[in-house]
Amino acid sequence: MRVLVTGATGFVGAAVVRALRDGGHDVAALVRDPARAGAAAAIGARLHRGDMLDPSSYAPLVADVDAVVHAAQLAVPGRLTATRSRRVFAADALMTSALADACLRHGRRLVYTGGCFDWGDHGERWVDETTPLTPSPMGVGHARQAAVLDRRHREEGLDVVRLSPGFVHGPGGLFATAFVDQARAGRLRCIGSGRNWWSCVHVDDLAAAYLAALEEAAPGSSYAVVDDEPLRLRELTDLTTDALGVRRVGTAPPALVGLFLGRTLVSSLTTSFRISGARIRSELGWAPARPRFRDAVAGTVAALA
């Protein structure tokens, strides 16, 4: 396959590029700055400079590939305020719409990346692909695109597959910056009681799910991509500090953390998402190589060191 990957320098997108190249596929990598895309270039991806806000910089690329993976997310420096979130959602809407138009025009598959915040807070209840999306503040944009893409599949025949990853861990991304780096600097706190559930997935297992979605999924399907053992945020925090060999941390009130990180982010991090991954296992035969965060975290910490 020839696959266009947006966000190819990101935590998720870079893993997808690696998995595609390992699988012998041809990758067109959309990047903002080719000078910072050495890793993708080194494994043989073709680099294309583009910006989410400028569809003319990427829509024409769709003609020359068999499928598109959309894993870009607008970079907005600073606290995640409601205004900045709206910019992130608007960029996603623009890019998703332009990619969907181009995929329809050329008869290509679009694999869209949603996320665990799209379901909202479900307390102790399990959620899956049949649970209506009542998003947390950070999931609003993805939930909107999910509705649009499902409608365009039904009404226009768009070949779309939606993936909704749990919290993605591995050597990079938010796990590195928000957990490991903060713990090493003595700044990590468990936000709120930590009794809320987090479903997780290792970044390399997630990348394998994109390959399965590209190769095996039915048009219009959607899959949660999570490992086998949701954890409460408190336990995830403790497992991380234990793996780092540092003292377990105390809690911080969400309202206080919100002043530094932004209320939008904090009120999403404190929601409970206990997600079942049964559908992707049974329909696509995908299974995580790292089924439990608790067994993977030591390897991640070692890789980050």
Ligand SMILES: NC(=O)c1ccc[n+]([C@@H]2O[C@H](COP(=O)([O-])OP(=O)(O)OC[C@H]3O[C@@H](n4cnc5c(N)ncnc54)[C@H](OP(=O)(O)O)[C@@H]3O)[C@@H](O)[C@H]2O)c1
């Ligand atoms: N990480 C998680 O735990 C998680 C969980 C569930 C869902 N997701 C979803 O997965 C997707 C990817 O997340 P991620 O963690 O991989 O994010 P990330 O590491 O921040 O990567 C974002 C990517 O988008 C690119 N980008 C930013 N602004 C751009 C612009 N104006 N034009 C073109 N590209 C731009 C970035 O390029 P630069 O390298 O140049 O900045 C980077 O390649 C998002 O939709 C996210 O909601 C993530």
